[in-house]
Amino acid sequence: MDKNTLIDILTILKKGRKKLLYDFINEKTDIFEAMFKYEDDEQLMSLVIDKYFTEYINYHFELLKEIQNNHNLEINFSKVMLEFINHFDNLNKNSRYSEKLYYKVLQDKKNILEELISIGCSDREKFNQLKYIYQKDKRLFDREIKLVGETK
Amino acid sequence: MEEISKVINNILKDVEMDDNAKTLLVRNLESTLKEKVDLSSLKTKLEILYNYEKNYLELVKEFKEEIKFASSIQEDLRKERAKFFAETLKEVQSTLKDSQVDSAVASNWVKELVSSYTKSLDLSGGLIEEHTLDMIGKIRQEAKQEVKKSKID
Numbered sequence: 001m002d003k004n005t006l007i008d009i010l011t012i013l014k015k016g017r018k019k020l021l022y023d024f025i026n027e028k029t030d031i032f033e034a035m036f037k038y039e040d041d042e043q044l045m046s047l048v049i050d051k052y053f054t055e056y057i058n059y060h061f062e063l064l065k066e067i068q069n070n071h072n073l074e075i076n077f078s079k080v081m082l083e084f085i086n087h088f089d090n091l092n093k094n095s096r097y098s099e100k101l102y103y104k105v106l107q108d109k110k111n112i113l114e115e116l117i118s119i120g121c122s123d124r125e126k127f128n129q130l131k132y133i134y135q136k137d138k139r140l141f142d143r144e145i146k147l148v149g150e151t152k
Numbered sequence: 153m154e155e156i157s158k159v160i161n162n163i164l165k166d167v168e169m170d171d172n173a174k175t176l177l178v179r180n181l182e183s184t185l186k187e188k189v190d191l192s193s194l195k196t197k198l199e200i201l202y203n204y205e206k207n208y209l210e211l212v213k214e215f216k217e218e219i220k221f222a223s224s225i226q227e228d229l230r231k232e233r234a235k236f237f238a239e240t241l242k243e244v245q246s247t248l249k250d251s252q253v254d255s256a257v258a259s260n261w262v263k264e265l266v267s268s269y270t271k272s273l274d275l276s277g278g279l280i281e282e283h284t285l286d287m288i289g290k291i292r293q294e295a296k297q298e299v300k301k302s303k304i305d
Contacts, residue, residue, distance in 0.1 A: 003221070006283050010225065013272050017232075020269055024244045024261075027251060035261065039254045049264055056268060080275055087271045 005073045009080055012063045019059055023052075044148055050102035051141035057085060057109070058134040065131065074127060075117065082113040101144050105137050156189075157182050207298035211291050222284045229280060233273050241266065 001009075023031060031052060038044040064077055089106045112126050160178045167174070212219070244265065248258040 001279070001283065001286075003218075003283075006279055009279060010276050013276050014232075017269055017272050020265060021240055021244065024265060025240075025247055027247060031261070032251060032253070035248075035251075035253045035257050039257050045257060045260065049260060053264055053268060080279070084271065084275060088268075 001076050002072065005070075005076050008067050008073055009077055012060055012067075012077070013080075015063050016056065016060050020056060044145060047101070047141065047145050047148065051138070051145070053088060054102065054105055054137050054141065055134075057081075057088065057106075058137060060084070061127075061130050062134060064127075069127075078113045078116045082110060082117065085110050085113070101140060105133075105140065109133065156185050203298070204295070208295050211294050211298070215287065215291055218287050222280065222287060225280050226284070229273065229276055233270075236269060236273075 022028075031048075034045070034048040038048055060081060064074075067073065085106050089103070089110070109130065112130055116126050157178060160181050164174055164178065169177075241262075245258070245262060248262070253261075
């Protein structure tokens, strides 16, 4: 990996970490509201946690958009993100409240990344797919939270 | 050194001279030659070592900026990790407590936060380590090539 690619990926990861801390320290409304709203419902709370950390993963793809992309960056970024998503996937499998939706959302991203890495090139369309998934994931989680809430 | 005395003896075998004088001559020649050979071999070894060190220093100079860069990003990451556990995490926990979030709920969120944050740090650390090892590999490779070149010269 060349130096510029390394700097770009390290910057993306760092911005991601900054966002995490910012959201918690500045009491981001979405998170704190959910902490009270679902404090008696472990399943819904688990869904909200999964939704937030899915958004956190997706944020890295948003950050990639801000950088002048090149093939080297996209491929190396894909490898790093695949490892990152695998970490969340493993956590999820060990979780008591493992949610099918979270697993599916992670799997979809993994599939695209694995494909990108295996063909060894950056495919504009596939990267666009990863980017549009950002909004889709949010909507899917909102639907699921609503559905689970209504059935209680 | 046994070889040298054999060679000298062979050369002198047909020379007619007193045995004691011959033995003395062989010993003297042997000792003088040994000294010369030892000095020459030491000089060669020192030259190789000197060239190796010289080339290594030149390479370190050549890679100075790269080494500084690797060391500074490693240091930044180490500081960030230390700060996270020593200060920032406490700040997060205190925000959750001040906001009166249920402790079990807060604990679940904090667990995920720590796991995500440290995984991101670990990934960064892995990339930095990979980059540093690549750089060390390059320096070693170039150093080896320089030594080979100086041996040929």
